[in-house]
Amino acid sequence: MSKPRIQLQHVSKRFAGAPGSGAPADALTDISLTLEPGEFVCLLGPSGCGKSTILNLIAGFDRPTSGALLLDGNPIQRPGPERGFVFQQPTLFPWLSVLDNVTFGPRMAGVPASTYLSDARRYLALVGLEGFEHHAPWQLSGGMRQRVALARAWLPGPEILLMDEPFGALDAQTRLMMQELLIDVWTSTRTTILFVTHDVDEALFLADRVLVMSARPGTVREELRVPFERPRDIESLTADPEFGALKRRVLHVVREEARRAVVKEPA
Ligand SMILES: Nc1ncnc2c1ncn2[C@@H]1O[C@H](COP(=O)(O)OP(=O)(O)OP(=O)(O)O)[C@@H](O)[C@H]1O
Ligand SMILES: [Mg+2]
Structure with missing residues (x-):
């Protein structure tokens, strides 16, 4: 075992x-x-x-x-x-785009964009949000916001x-x-x-x-x-x-x- x-x-x-x-x-x-x-x-x-x-x-x-x-x-x-966390309510930054929300963690950690950007787009596509990268959270439904939170949790590869x-x-x-x-x-x-x-x-x-x-x-x-x-x-x-x-x-x-x-x- x-x-x-x-x-x-x-x-x-x-x-x-x-x-x-x-x-x-x-x-x-x-x-x-x-x-x-x-x-x-x-x-x-x-x-x-x-x-x-x-x-x-x-x-x-x-x-x-x-x-x-x-x-x-x-x-x-x-x-x-x-260790990634997904909360009951999607806690997105309202002033950041979908893509900037998803990439918030690695950006704050100073990781170069080239290492996470294509993964971020891939996860957004996987959760059905291709084409919504530059939307603001308030332009999304509750389910879409939760999908952004899921992509964000998955990006660092927890x-x-x-x-x-x-x-x-x-x-x-x-x-x-x-x-x-x-x-x-x-x-x-x-x-x-x-x-x-x-x-x-x-x-x-x-x-x-x-x-x-x-x-x-x-x-x-x-x-x-x-x-x-x-x-x-x-x-x-x-x-x-x-x-x-x-x-x-x-x-x-x-x-x-x-x-x-x-x-x-x-x-
Ligand atoms: N920061 C805190 N300070 C004081 N008591 C707390 C704190 N966090 C949780 N509790 C208490 O601990 C107990 C367990 O809370 P918890 O939030 O873990 O429950 P839960 O099983 O997640 O409930 P729910 O299904 O409603 O979300 C509750 O009685 C709650 O009042
Ligand atoms: Mg609880």
């Missing part, structure tokens, strides 16, 4: 309460998980269970209260170009892509197109992906493995290997009785944890 790309070992995260009044909040308790090189893992769980916290810790935006996070066996101390409900705000048609596109690029790059979603169909369509988290303080409640062969076709997949059975099982756990989360929330 290859060495894990990412390892979380007994990770806990406690946030300080609001100044003056709030008690500290345990967001994660004793999370252990691994991501193998090239693996596509989906993370599901009720709102507030700590999914974004896990992504932020792996990204190096934040530090755990206890436990260890390792990247290729080395402790994660800070963000790095080998080994790991952390995606926080990236397609949550999209309509069903655009979402499916984005899922297929993501799988196409992942198939050719074999980036390791950790993808947060609330949508069980999306998780079963995309992932090699699905992790379902418990209500806050979050821990991994259930882990399922998704057995369907690739390439997957959404229509035949959703018609497969095995898909139905797996979906019911995941939904059952997610609903149970969502109920626990609501009961536990303070009034």
Whole structure:
């Protein structure tokens, strides 16, 4: 077996309460998980269970209260170009063109344009935005903006892509197109992906493995290997009785944890 790309070992995260009044909040308790090189893992769980916290810790935006996070066996101390992030809302600079948004990272790092420009155009073409390079973000639809964010995340060639409900705000048609596109690029790059979603169909369509988290303080409640062969076709997949059975099982756990989360929330 290859060495894990990412390892979380007994990770806990406690946030300080609001100044003056709030008690500290345990967001994660004793999370252990691994991501193998090239693996596509989906993370599901009720709102507030700590999914974004896990992504932020792996990204190096934040530090755990206890436990260890390792990247290729080395402790994660800070963000790095080998870890890309796609947020739920596409965070584009409104005053920059599509192309300048996509190339922002390497430009700021002082990388010569000749090394990234053709790749940037290739990724924009891949996400269906050829001809939109000089548009401003406000001239694009929400789905197009999210595609720009995807091209931007992919340009530095990240080994790991952390995606926080990236397609949550999209309509069903655009979402499916984005899922297929993501799988196409992942198939050719074999980036390791950790993808947060609330949508069980999306998780079963995309992932090699699905992790379902418990209500806050979050821990991994259930882990399922998704057995369907690739390439997957959404229509035949959703018609497969095995898909139905797996979906019911995941939904059952997610609903149970969502109920626990609501009961536990303070009034
Ligand atoms: N910076 C912070 N300061 C204090 N508490 C925080 C902070 N970030 C997150 N939390 C708390 O940690 C818990 C987990 O938050 P997180 O954003 O990771 O949840 P989530 O699973 O991503 O939820 P959602 O599905 O709604 O996005 C929540 O109770 C939240 O209030
Ligand atoms: Mg979140």
